[in-house]
Amino acid sequence: MRKVRRRGWRVAALMISTAVLPGCAEMNLFGHLAKEATSDAPPVAGSAAATYKVGKPYQVKGxxxxxxxxxxxxxxxxxxxxxxxxxxxxxxxGEVFDQNNVSAAHKTLPMPSVVRVTNLENGRSLVIRVNDRGPFVNGRIIDLSRRASQLLGFEGQGTAKVRVQVLPEESRVLAGKAQPDGASRGEPQVAAAPRESVTAETLPPPGASERPRPVLASAPQGAQSRGTAAAEATERMLAAQEVQTVPVARSNAIFVQAGAFSRHDNAVRLQARLAGVGRPAIQQINVKGQTLYRVRFGPLTDVQEADRLLDAVISSGQQDARVVVD
Incomplete structure (x- = not known):
């Protein structure tokens, strides 16, 4: 009887975990979600297998x-x-993850999205396709495939200060291509480029000479032709996996931002509440014409210190706290 009850408890626990985060069968120590490929058909890698997905709100580790x-x-x-x-x-x-291809995981961006990730420590910059969820470790804003980390020059150290920028036109093109009814959502409906154009290219070595960034082409006439040309141009850009070198500030400081408010008194209250954690400062900034008051700890010496402080701030009840680089 004891064995039966134990088995029943395990089944109940599995049902609960599935209800919290449907479709995800595993999360490892690095805070990343994954599941095994279960189809009898051979796995398909890359955008040929893509479905456009925004997703519903979900919960991981509270x-x-x-x-x-x-x-x-x-x-x-x-x-x-x-x-x-x-x-x-x-x-x-729904794609198959290949650590030797360039891809990325993000917690909230649609899949697929196209982002430019710039390593603020060495100036290397790379256009990357987001096709996964993660990382679910406090203080990380994006998780890159192993190959992407190699091209950006931080595989050995494990983490890097980065800037992540969505490329809006390219992302809209992929959204329209991956979702057949994209036209009904106001997105371009285009045909997929041949898969070989994505997977057959050879990766350039880090630090390779720059070439002009591909520009989304436009066909002479017809929305269908323009959409197809734009999709093919986006696929070529992603397939090139070209590392560019861009200017970056010599010093990019790390901060733990506990919150940002439009009202100064709200920032003061949070500052007082966090007095047991440390001594956060209030910084006034202007964002798109709106004045905000940020409650921040820092500058901090390294990622490890930021991780420890972020955990303490979150444990105090400030779940929206995050690590930023300025």
Whole structure:
């Protein structure tokens, strides 16, 4: 009887975990979600297998995430990378993860999205396709495939200060291509480029000479032709996996931001509440014509210190706290 009850408890626990985060069968110590490929058909890698997915709000380790379309996304923070543990497993939008291809996981951006990730420590910049969810480790804003981390020059150290910018037109093109009814959502409806154009290219070595960034082509006439040309141009850009070198500030400081408010008194209250954690400062900034008051700790010496402080701030009840780089 004891064995039967234990088995029943395990089944109940599995049902509960599935209800919290449907479709995800595993989360490893690095805080990343994955599931095994279960289809009898051979796995398909890359955009040929893509489905466009925004997703519903979900919860991981007590934290809620709210996926949404955000074509203005532009954030700084800490990037990490993932590889062998998830190699060959299914991503959150139905592709098969290959650690030797360039891809990325993000907590809330639509899948697929196209982002430019810039390593603020060495100036390397790379256009990357987001096709997975993660990382679910406090203080990380994006998880890159192993190959992407190699091209950006931080595989050995494990993390890097980065800037992540959505490329809006390219992201809209992929959204329209991956979703057959994209036209009904106001997105371009285009045909997929041949798969070989994505997978057959050879990766350039880090630091390779720059070539002009491909520009989305436009066909002479017809929405269908323009959409197809734009999709093919986006696929070529992603397939090139070209590392560019861009100017970056010599010093990018790390901060833990506990919150940002439009009212100064709200910032003062949070500052007082966090007195037991440390001595946060209030910074006034202007964002798109709106005055905000940020409550921040820092500058901090390294990622490890930021991780420890972020955990303490979150434990105090400030779940929206995050690590930023300025």
């Amino acid at each position: 934290v809620w995430y709210y996926p949404r379309e955000d074509f203005d996304y532009d954030e700084t923070g800490i990037a990490s990378w993932y590889g062998p543990t998830f190699h060959g497993k299914v991503t959150a939008n």
